[in-house]
Amino acid sequence: MRKLLLVEDDSSLGYLLTEYLKMKDFQIVWATNGIEALEILKKEVFDLIILDVMMPEMDGFTLAEKIRDLYSSIPFMFLSARSLKIDVLKGFSLGAVDYLKKPIDEEELVVRVEALLNRLNIGINTSLQEEIILGGYLFNPATQELKYKDEIISLTSRESELLLFLWRRKNELSLHKDILTSIWGENDYFNRKSLNVFISHLRKYLSKDPRIVIENVHNKGFLLKVKE
Amino acid sequence: MRKLLLVEDDSSLGYLLTEYLKMKDFQIVWATNGIEALEILKKEVFDLIILDVMMPEMDGFTLAEKIRDLYSSIPFMFLSARSLKIDVLKGFSLGAVDYLKKPIDEEELVVRVEALLNRLNIGINTSLQEEIILGGYLFNPATQELKYKDEIISLTSRESELLLFLWRRKNELSLHKDILTSIWGENDYFNRKSLNVFISHLRKYLSKDPRIVIENVHNKGFLLKVKE
DNA sequence: AAAAAGATTAATAAAAGGTTAATTTTATTA
DNA sequence: TAATAAAATTAACCTTTTATTAATCTTTTT
Secondary structure (H helix, E strand, O other), X not given: OOEEEXXXXXXXXXXXXXXXXXXXXXXXXEEOOHHHHHHHHHHOOOOEEEEEOOOOOOOHHHHHHHHHHHOOOOOEEEEEOOOOHHHHHHHHHOOOOEEEEOOOOHHHHHHHHHHHHHHHHHOOOOOOOOOEEEOOEEEEOOOOEEEEOOEEEEOOHXXXXXXXXXXXXXXXXXXXXXXXXXXXXXXXXXXXXXXXXXXXXXXXXXXXOOOEEEEEEOOOEEEEEEOO | OEEEEEEOOOHHHHHHHHHHHHHOOEEEEEEOOXXXXXXXXXXXXXXXXXXXXXXXXXXXXXXXXXXXXXXXXXXXXXXXXXXXXXXXXXXXXXXXXXXXXXXXXXHHXXXXXXXXXXXXXXXXXXXXXXXXXXXXXXXXOOOOEEEEOOEEEXXXXXXXXXXXXXXXXXXXXXXXXHHHHHHHOOOOHHHHHHHHHHHHHHHHHHHHOOOEEEEEEOOOEEEEEEOO
16 A cells, blocks of 8 residues: 655644545555654655645755655655745755645545656556466466466467456356357357367466366356465 | 657747757657657657647547557656646546646746656666667667667668567557557558568567567567566 | 266367568659 | 669468367266
């Protein structure tokens, strides 16, 4: 889970943002001033810090400088009512990854934070084609590859479609009828024979991990079981 | 040097931003519409794309979708007079790294672009010498040259475009459909035959380094694998 | 035990892919 | 503008891959 530190002295805005970000599945710690923020940073690790600029005692810019010097790798962004150009430029010159002008729209804040963390964590060359974890196997439906340790098994289109179909209903029964009409287009005697052949292929490929099994329910269909 | 593609139909704003960004030591190419932008992207590599949202013919959101599907690794940001929340959210949901509301302040644009490039991908897409490292090869899409040690292979335009296309989606599947519609313009039987010929050429050129291979996924597409 | 359904391996034919060469198109230059 | 060169497309031919069908054996159900 992504963990954020919010530094905001205004208690109503602080509370609102904290609750909203929690709802959006962020882990969030709220500090009400700079000193507290620095104390928290000594003990915990964060993915991103969100700083208000105008705060009593220590303003956000000063705090950002300290954070940058002490923990240079943690990205931070500003929230500010001061939307003067000079302030925005100052924010970025201190190394901010973003500068949001108040009034803050919580939804916009969330999508910006997500865009930032996605880029930062996952990196530039992240594939949109994701891999499915299947016990000790990795299955990539886009490239039709099934990996087990160093070994790569190239699946055919039908094999890949069938495995994906079963995986989407894993631990649930997939009816012959549904598989055949969805993948083959027609539910008849010959296609059903064909389905048996492909089930057999998949079982062979998946035999390296006993936690992954394709079970038959007599006269009903098949079932991809993924154990614990 | 960092290389940007600006897509902006308004000529005075386009000119202003182009000149300003040049002054700030960016290499910048300005396209006035989506079609032109896609043509340029076939031949050149960029670190960041800046898109206007409201444009005739093809709007920025539609263009962004195409860019994301074809060249998933290039970050893009929006410039827009439409500051409605729904537009900002749409921009980020398409995968934008930032969304700036017009009127644009050039200085703020520059610091945001710099912050992005510093954080995200310094020198990932365009290296200083503009050359792409491909195992033991150096590929320069601008000069269409592929170097291996002392040897220089001159690629034709098609060969170069195809290699660039595959490289931008390296280790991911590039669908026949996407390659053909992007490079040939039309996805038909004959162009697909032609594609096979060019794949064959590239494989021959790239055969000196076994870490670089072009794999086929039957009935789906091709995949440039760059190992370790 | 008989009949039906399922599993597995192998054989076959169709489609897709790979490669080289010939032909057409496009660009260059004399 | 005609001759030449280069590039892209099309053709021809061969190889590989794939889905289907067949053949045979095993399991399940009644």
